[in-house]
Amino acid sequence: MPKVVILNDASVARGGATGLALLQARLLRARGLAVVFASADRGAGAAALRDIGVEVHLAGAQPLTEAAPHVAATRGLYNPAVARMLARVIAAHDGPDTVYHVHSWSKALTPAVFAALRPVAPRVFIHAHDFFLACPNGGFMDYQAMRPCARRGLSAACLTTQCDKRSFAQKLWRSARQAILHRSLPRRAPWGGIVLIHPAMAPRLVAQGYPAARLRVLRNPAEALSPCRIPAETNRGFLFIGRIEAEKGIEELIGAAQAAGVALTVVGEGPLRAPLSRAHPQLRFTGWLDRAGMLAEAQQARAVVMPSRYPEPFGLVAAEAVLSGLPVILSEPALLAPEIAAQGLGWACDTRDPAAFAALLRLVADLPPAALRQVSEAGFGARAGLCLTTDAWCDGLLELYAGVTGSLAAGPG
Numbered sequence: 223m224p225k226v227v228i229l230n231d232a233s234v235a236r237g238g239a240t241g242l243a244l245l246q247a248r249l250l251r252a253r254g255l256a257v258v259f260a261s262a263d264r265g266a267g268a269a270a271l272r273d274i275g276v277e278v279h280l281a282g283a284q285p286l287t288e289a290a291p292h293v294a295a296t297r298g299l300y301n302p303a304v305a306r307m308l309a310r311v312i313a314a315h316d317g318p319d320t321v322y323h324v325h326s327w328s329k330a331l332t333p334a335v336f337a338a339l340r341p342v343a344p345r346v347f348i349h350a351h352d353f354f355l356a357c358p359n360g361g362f363m364d365y366q367a368m369r370p371c372a373r374r375g376l377s378a379a380c381l382t383t384q385c386d387k388r389s390f391a392q393k394l395w396r397s398a399r400q401a402i403l404h405r406s407l408p409r410r411a412p413w414g415g416i417v418l419i420h421p422a423m424a425p426r427l428v429a430q431g432y433p434a435a436r437l438r439v440l441r442n443p444a445e446a447l448s449p450c451r452i453p454a455e456t457n458r459g460f461l462f463i464g465r466i467e468a469e470k471g472i473e474e475l476i477g478a479a480q481a482a483g484v485a486l487t488v489v490g491e492g493p494l495r496a497p498l499s500r501a502h503p504q505l506r507f508t509g510w511l512d513r514a515g516m517l518a519e520a521q522q523a524r525a526v527v528m529p530s531r532y533p534e535p536f537g538l539v540a541a542e543a544v545l546s547g548l549p550v551i552l553s554e555p556a557l558l559a560p561e562i563a564a565q566g567l568g569w570a571c572d573t574r575d576p577a578a579f580a581a582l583l584r585l586v587a588d589l590p591p592a593a594l595r596q597v598s599e600a601g602f603g604a605r606a607g608l609c610l611t612t613d614a615w616c617d618g619l620l621e622l623y624a625g626v627t628g629s630l631a632a633g634p635g
Contacts, residue, residue, distance in 0.1 A: 224623045225256040227315060227322045229308070229339075231330040233259065233278065234267035238538060239326035239351040242442065246323070247276050249616040260311050262304055262330035281307045283330050299399050300406075301332040308338035321414070321623045322346045328354045333399065336407035345626050347438075348407075349417045352535065355403070356430035358396035359386055361469075363532035368468060369574070370533050370555045375430055376400055409433070414626045420535045422557045440618045442536050444609035446545035447517045451602040454524050454548050455591040459485035460583065461523035461548075463516060463539045464530075466492030466507075471529030471553055474573050476502055481580035484587050486527075489519055524594070525549040525586050529573040530556055541609040544568070547602035549594065551582060558608060567601045567608075 230243040243259075244267065250257050251274050259271050260279040268278040281303045286294040322345060327335050339346045354360040357375045364371040364385040373380040376397060386393035407413075409431045415438040418424060428434050460479060464470050472494060479486040480502075487506040488498075499507040508519065520526070526543040528534075533555040540550045540558055550568035552559040559570035571582045586594070600606075610618065 223255050223319070224620075224627050225258070225315060225317070225320045226250055226623065227258040227260060227311060227320060228325065229260045229322065229327070229331060229335055230325040231261065231327060232263045232267070233261040233265055233271065233280070234263075238536075239349070242349075242351070243325040244271075245443070245612065246325075246616075246619065247271060248274060249612060250619075251275055253616065253620075258311060258315055260307060262301065262332075279307055279311050281330075286329060295395065298332060299395075300337075300402055301330065301334045304331050304334040305338045308335065312338070312342060316342060319627045320345060321627060323619075324348045326351065328352075328360060333403040333406035336403070337405075340406075340408075340411065343414070344412045345414050347414045347417055347622060349419075350423060350427070350535075351419060353423070353426060355407075355416065355432070356427050358393065358400045361532045362426060363469065365469065368531050370531070376404075415622060417622070418535075420557045423535050438622060440615065440622070441608070441610050442538065442541070443612045443615040444538055444541035444545065445612070446603070447513070447520050447542045448546040451547035451598060452521055452523070453595070454598045455594040457522055457524040458587070459487055459523055460551075460586075461487050461489065461519055461526050462529075463489040463519075463526065464528070466490050466495040466498065468494065469531050471531050471573050472498065474531075474576070474579060475527055475529045476505065477576055478573070478579035478583055479505075481576065482583040482587065484583050487519055487523070489516060520546060520548060523548060525551055525568070527551045527583075528556060529553045529571075529579070531574070533557060536609075540568075544601035544606070544608060545603065547598040549586065549597045549601070551586065561606070561608060565600065565606050566597060567606060568597065 228243055228247055230240055232240050235241040235244055247257050247259055258277045262281040262283045264282050265280045271278050283303060286298045322339055324335060352360045353362050362371050365387045366384055371385060381397055384390040384393055410433060413436055416436055418437055418439045419442050421439045424437050462475055466472050489508045489511055491510050495507055526548050528537050528540050530553050535557050537556060537558050543550050544567050550562055552570050553573040554570050562568045563570040569582055571579055573579045
């Protein structure tokens with residue numbers, strides 16, 4: 223069986239990519255594989271990993287958001303401590319059956335992770351949870367115009383456009399890091415593969431120079447919020463679950479809900495929660511909820527709305543809602559939107575068009591119970607190709623590893 227070295231910015235989950243890296247460690251250990259976890263942080267999650275038999279290596283870096291500006295500006299481009307750590311890990315663990323799997327790298331590992339891995343490139347998999355491999359700001363999103371961006375990363379049009387959330391200086395810094403990435407991660411080097419969480423990510427990466435032959439699609443795992451179908455047809459309100467910030471489209475959703483005269487519950491935290499809750503006291507803002515709390519809200523919802531302004535490669539909230547029998551309304555840029563609409567699991571909408579968005583909310587609110595039940599039943603329990611079970615996801619990982627090592631994959635434990 224292969225030995226797997228998992229590389230990630232952090233050892234404790236604060237986002238989806240780290241959550242998947244930690245899930246991968248647990249699943250592989252459950253199947254009896256040797257697992258090494260290397261992260262750039264100081265090991266807040268190291269004890270939990272060691273408890274399940276994972277060997278942990280740490281670069282000991284302070285989070286860039288907490289570091290002095292001059293330290294963050296330089297170390298964020300290329301962290302030599304990461305390169306030194308990985309050199310030690312490779313020296314201790316490399317062999318023909320050792321596989322390296324990179325998850326989140328843009329917050330702390332930096333392009334140094336790829337420079338260190340170049341000698342073992344044929345057994346390296348790079349998980350593209352976002353577009354940081356191809357776009358300086360990671361999302362193909364113009365945050366100033368608040369619309370998706372079609373520019374080629376580091377092209378003249380890209381470099382002269384202020385698309386960053388913060389400032390043009392930050393955009394130039396991100397562009398410098400992207401140039402370092404291209405040197406550290408030669409796109410035509412014999413990497414084991416770049417793992418895409420949705421097939422529609424491929425054209426963007428190919429346009430940026432990554433060979434199509436290196437791209438591997440492995441959908442994310444997801445589980446239903448509810449073991450029983452949520453009877454959406456008997457519910458009235460709409461539900462948003464996510465970070466409350468502009469790019470998530472929350473302001474458009476609130477405006478459309480008011481225009482349509484429908485009830486809306488907002489689950490989550492973020493910089494816009496306080497001002498929006500003050501401006502709209504008629505809406506329910508719950509803050510972040512645990513899974514049981516989210517289920518309680520979902521059981522009262524007619525549909526879940528995911529109105530992100532940028533091309534989200536995946537949407538865990540949407541997948542979990544569909545599997546629970548909740549119809550989903552997505553913005554057109556979301557990569558899941560065409561599939562969900564085509565399979566009758568929900569609707570796609572230009573959420574930047576206030577009239578169209580409000581009209582769709584009103585249509586779903588007025589849909590006859592039998593029609594909405596049909597949408598609900600189409601999604602409940604049937605993954606419809608949107609996502610995988612955790613076991614199927616682990617099987618997919620092991621199949622990738624077998625392709626570069628020849629080692630037999632371990633079956634479910």
